[in-house]
Amino acid sequence: MGTNQGEKDEILKAQNLPGVLPPELARLPYLQEIDLTRNYLNGTIPPEWGSIFFLQKLTFYLVPISSLIGNQLTGSIPKALVNISTLTSLTLEFNNLSGDFPAELGSLPRIERIRISDNQFSGQIPNFIQNRTKLEKLVIQASGMVGPIPSGIATLEKLTDLRISDLNGTEATFPPLSKMKMKILILRSCNIIGKLPEYLGQTTTLKTLYLTGNLLTGPVPAWMLEKGDMITGIIPCLGSSRCQKTWYSLHINCGVKDVVADANTKYEADTDPAGPSRFFTSRTNWGFSSTGHFLDDDTPWKTYIWQNTNTSRLLTNDSELYTRARLSPISLTYYGYCLGNGNYTVNLHFAEIMFTDDNTFSSCGKRILDVYIQGVLVLKDFNIEDEAGAVGKAIIKRFPVAVTNSTLDIRFYWAGNGTIGIPYRGIYGPLISAISVSPDFIPPPENGSSSSISVGTAVGFVAGAVVALILVAGILWWKGCLRPKSTLERVRPTMSSVVSMLEGRAAVPDSVADSTVTTDDAKFEAFRNYYQSGRDHTKTSNQSQSMSNGWTINRFFNICS
Numbered sequence: 001m002g003t004n005q006g007e008k009d010e011i012l013k014a015q016n017l018p019g020v021l022p023p024e025l026a027r028l029p030y031l032q033e034i035d036l037t038r039n040y041l042n043g044t045i046p047p048e049w050g051s052i053f054f055l056q057k058l059t060f061y062l063v064p065i066s067s068l069i070g071n072q073l074t075g076s077i078p079k080a081l082v083n084i085s086t087l088t089s090l091t092l093e094f095n096n097l098s099g100d101f102p103a104e105l106g107s108l109p110r111i112e113r114i115r116i117s118d119n120q121f122s123g124q125i126p127n128f129i130q131n132r133t134k135l136e137k138l139v140i141q142a143s144g145m146v147g148p149i150p151s152g153i154a155t156l157e158k159l160t161d162l163r164i165s166d167l168n169g170t171e172a173t174f175p176p177l178s179k180m181k182m183k184i185l186i187l188r189s190c191n192i193i194g195k196l197p198e199y200l201g202q203t204t205t206l207k208t209l210y211l212t213g214n215l216l217t218g219p220v221p222a223w224m225l226e227k228g229d230m231i232t233g234i235i236p237c238l239g240s241s242r243c244q245k246t247w248y249s250l251h252i253n254c255g256v257k258d259v260v261a262d263a264n265t266k267y268e269a270d271t272d273p274a275g276p277s278r279f280f281t282s283r284t285n286w287g288f289s290s291t292g293h294f295l296d297d298d299t300p301w302k303t304y305i306w307q308n309t310n311t312s313r314l315l316t317n318d319s320e321l322y323t324r325a326r327l328s329p330i331s332l333t334y335y336g337y338c339l340g341n342g343n344y345t346v347n348l349h350f351a352e353i354m355f356t357d358d359n360t361f362s363s364c365g366k367r368i369l370d371v372y373i374q375g376v377l378v379l380k381d382f383n384i385e386d387e388a389g390a391v392g393k394a395i396i397k398r399f400p401v402a403v404t405n406s407t408l409d410i411r412f413y414w415a416g417n418g419t420i421g422i423p424y425r426g427i428y429g430p431l432i433s434a435i436s437v438s439p440d441f442i443p444p445p446e447n448g449s450s451s452s453i454s455v456g457t458a459v460g461f462v463a464g465a466v467v468a469l470i471l472v473a474g475i476l477w478w479k480g481c482l483r484p485k486s487t488l489e490r491v492r493p494t495m496s497s498v499v500s501m502l503e504g505r506a507a508v509p510d511s512v513a514d515s516t517v518t519t520d521d522a523k524f525e526a527f528r529n530y531y532q533s534g535r536d537h538t539k540t541s542n543q544s545q546s547m548s549n550g551w552t553i554n555r556f557f558n559i560c561s
Contacts, residue, residue: 017036017041018041018359019041020041021036021041021044021046021073022046023046023048025046025048026046026048041073044073044074044075044078045073045075045077045078045081046078047078047079047080048080073092073095073096073097074095074096074097074098075097075098075099076097076098076099076100076102077092077097077099077101077102077105078102079102079104081102081105082102082104082105082107082108084108085108085109085110086110087108087110087111088110088111088112088113089111089112089113090105090108090111090113090114090115090116091113091114091115092115092116092119093115093116093117093118093119093139093420093421094117094118094119094366094419094420094421094422095118095119096119096120097116097119097120098119098120098121098122098144099121099122100121100122100123100126101116101121101123101126101145103126106126106132108132109134110134111132111134111135112134112135112136112137113135113136113137113138114132114135114137114138114139114140115137115139116139116140116143117139117140117141117143117163117416117420118141118142118143118417118418118419119143119144120144121143121144121145122144122145123145123146124145124146124147124150124169125140125145125146125147125149125150125164125167126150127150127152132156133155133156133157133158134158135156135158135159136158136159136160136161137159137160137161137162138156138159138161138162138163138164139161139163140163140164140165141163141164141165141166141186141188141416142165142166142415142416142417142418143166145167146167146168146169147167147168147169147170147172147190147191148167148169148170148171148172148190148191149164149167149172149175149187149190151175151176153175153176153177154175154176154177154178154179156180157179157180158180159180159182160180160181160182160183160184160205161182161183161184162177162180162182162184162185162186162187163184163185163186164186164187164188164190165187165188165189165190165213165415165416166188166189166190166415166416166417167189167190167191168191169191170191171191171192171193171215172190172191172192172193173192173193173194174187174192174194174195174196174197175187175192177199178197178199181203181205182203182205182206183205183206183207183208184207184208184295185200185206185208185209185210186208186209186210187210187211187214188210188211188212188213188214188415188416189212189213189214189415189416190213190214191214191215192211192214192215192216193214193216193217194216194217194218195216195217195218196211196216196218196221196224198221200221200223201221201222201223201224208293208295209224210292210330212330212331213415243285243337243338243406245338246338246339246340246406247284247285247336247338247339247340248339248340248439248443249436249437249438249439250268250284250285250286250336250339250435250436250437251265251266251267251268251434251435251436251437252267252268252270252286252334252434252435252436253267253268253269253270253320253321253434254270254324254325254326254432254433254434254435255270255271255305255306255307255324255325255326255433256269256271256305256320256323256324257269257271259320259321261318261320261321262318262321262436265436267321267434267436268282268284268286270282270288270326271305272288273303273304273305274288274290274304274305274326274328275290275304276290276291276293276329277290277291278290285336285337285338285339286334286335286336286337287334287335287337288326288332288333288334288335289331289332289333289335290304290326290328290331290332291328291329291330291331291332292328292329292330292331292414292429293329294329294426294428294429295329295420295426296420296421296425296426297424297425297426303327304326304327304328305324305325305326305327306324306325306327306353306354306431307323307324308322308323308324308353308392314351314353314392314394315390315392315393315394316351316392316393316394317394318394321349321394321433321434322349322351322353322392322394322433322434323353324353324433325351325353325431325432325433326431326432327429327430327431328412328414328429328430329414329428329429330413330414330429331411331412331413331414331430332411332412332413332429332430332432333409333410333411333412334409334410334411334432334435335407335408335409335410336403336407336408336409336410336437337406337407337408338406339403339406339407339408339437340403340406340439340443341403341404341405341406342402342403342439342440342441343400343401343402343403343439343440343441344400344401344402344403344408344437344438344439344440345398345399345400345401345437345440346373346398346399346400346401346408346410346435346436347397347398347435347436347437347438348371348396348397348398348399348410348432348435349394349396349432349433349434349435349436350384350387350388350394350395350397350431350432350433351384351388351392351393351394351395351433352367352384352385352388352391352392352393352431353391353392353431354367354423354427354431355367355385355391355422355423356391356423357390357391357392361422361423362422362423363391364419364422365418365419365422365423365427366383366385366417366418366419366422367383367384367385367418367419367428367429367431368381368382368383368414368415368417368418369382369412369413369414369415369418369429369430369431370382370412370413370414370415371397371410371411371412371413372409372410372411372413373399373401373408373409373410373411374401374402374408374409375409378397378399379397381415381417383418384431394433400440401437408437410435412430412431412432413430414428414429414430
């Protein structure tokens with residue numbers, strides 16, 4: 001590697017380079033730009049680079065360490081970088097850099113852009129930022145820093161792009177930004193209190209404004225309703241909707257056509273293209289709302305639906321549910337309405353289909369989202385790939401939920417964490433493949449009354465049936481239909497049968513001798529004694545009249561005696 005003045009740039013973007021950041025770049029004192037965006041490097045930032053006196057741009061955007069789970073550059077920012085007085089751009093996004101942001105960097109006189117989002121910094125947003133009057137772009141989203149936003153930021157009159165989010169710490173009023181010609185202003189979850197300043201409505205250059213997750217008060221300004229994105233679709237009052245029928249389930253194939261999966265269950269198509277402010281209602285009992293723009297979007301397809309281009313890598317059954325997914329940059333809420341009240345199980349189907357699982361920068365993406373059901377946070381900082389264990393592998397998260405007013409809402413929300421540029425800028429936010437909701441009870445017949453039978457009524461029906469059954473069984477027992485007959489009742493024939501057998505007109509049944517036969521039955525004993533006297537007279541004729549079953553009248557009386 002030479003040291004001549006002709007070598008001005010080291011731009012090695014998206015080369016999937018492995019290894020560590022090379023300290024040897026310090027041997028190029030005339031180097032003006034180092035751009036190692038989207039590689040597969042590891043380690044820390046070499047302090048030796050502080051001797052590259054002509055360096056203007058230093059970009060380590062998305063330079064993760066060699067790990068399939070997306071670990072990134074570690075350590076602190078070297079204070080030696082303060083020696084690079086020519087530096088105009090510092091981009092350290094989506095790493096695991098830690099410690100305080102060096103106050104020494106406040107002496108960089110030419111800095112115009114600072115992007116330090118998605119790291120593990122500590123401490124407050126440094127006050128020195130207010131001294132960087134040439135600063136045009138400041139991005140500090142999910143950086144680990146705490147608030148409040150320094151009031152001295154008002155001196156940054158050239159600032160046109162300000163993005164700060166997820167600040168812990170004390171509450172503060174809206175920062176003074178009236179002197180700026182702001183184009184993009186994002187102050188999400190920054191503990192801002194009070195009313196919105198009137199000057200925001202007078203800013204003609206403002207194109208993007210996100211202020212969610214704060215503690216603002218007062219009415220929504222008229223200018224916001226007039227200048228904001230028009231919400232497309234009709235938003236009904238779901239809780240009071242007139243329902244022609246009551247539903248007890250819903251199954252949605254998010255982002256794709258109808259499909260039969262999951263034990264012969266039909267999932268409805270969800271192919272609406274959506275947009276930055278869209279409310280959609282289906283022809284059955286569900287709908288969704290989508291909010292937000294994909295900022296800095298340089299994806300090949302400007303879409304809110306993503307299709308997996310390599311279906312062979314889907315490590316799951318029912319792959320039809322996971323070939324496509326619905327996306328949203330900020331908030332995506334699905335609604336179920338006209339549902340019967342009761343307890344249900346919500347199944348959320350996820351599969352990460354936008355990253356890869358190889359040794360390239362595309363494997364280093366991190367999608368992190370939150371999930372709310374009925375307004376309750378059920379998943380915090382949920383990472384689909386980490387939870388499933390692989391890219392393209394399905395995971396189903398199940399939650400019990402109570403429906404009390406015929407409506408259900410499931411909200412997927414991006415709080416600013418994770419990468420926003422792998423494999424392209426604009427890849428971030430919620431992703432969902434399919435949704436199914438099933439009752440934890442047996443629904444009434446579809447052609448029956450819409451009102452369900454009460455528990456008391458059902459118990460009454462059961463109790464009445466049991467009493468009736470006991471009554472019938474008692475009557476049958478009293479009649480002798482259920483109780484066992486005595487041995488004599490089982491052996492002794494009727495009188496007419498005996499006469500027929502004596503006359504030879506009927507066969508004698510083959511009875512088995514039973515030692516428990518009683519001999520004190522007065523009627524049967526008299527009957528036996530009466531015919532015993534004529535035994536000798538009838539013996540000969542009876543023996544000659546053998547029945548078809550081999551029995552004779554004599555044998556019958558011998559058994560009974």
